[in-house]
Amino acid sequence: MDPKEKARRKLEKAMRQPVNDVVLEVQKGTIDINDLFKKIDERVKEKADGKISR
């Protein structure tokens, strides 16, 4: 992100005023790429077997 745009967004955030503010509890998002690697392995095998062309 352009540093100027990032600074503009941060400034805009800082200027907001709370009204009976509710604070959310957000769960961390974790991406497990094991499944992705398994899919790549499967695709490589399928390609080797001639089941797919690309």
Added chain:
Amino acid sequence: MGKLVASAVLDAALQYLEDNVDWISVCEGAPTTYEHAHSNKGTGAGKVLAHSVTPTFTGPAPGDGGGTSRKTAVDAEPTITVDITGNADHVALVKTGTTVLLYVTTCTLQTLTAANTVTIPTWDIEIGSPT
């Protein structure tokens, strides 16, 4: 077979978010389409209760999972005005230019009231190293 991914590969994915997300929304129900995460509840299929057009990120940095895992922090979004009353349980990251829903996570259900404000604290997105 051993598996490995370089940190630079994961950083590229996290950097993609930073470079493209320009809309963060608080939703009632799980958004699975752009419209869900971009249109207000009550408008078409919209699920949005509140949104901000000022998302920023800090990172990427080493992840908590060890190995080559990497994470980026979605910076806090303080005091966003609530547009629609409802029960917030999801947060979505969107790219409006190409109308793409890029990321969704969950939050503990909280009731929001229109015209009040809601704060999304900073939270992490982490990509683990393969095992």
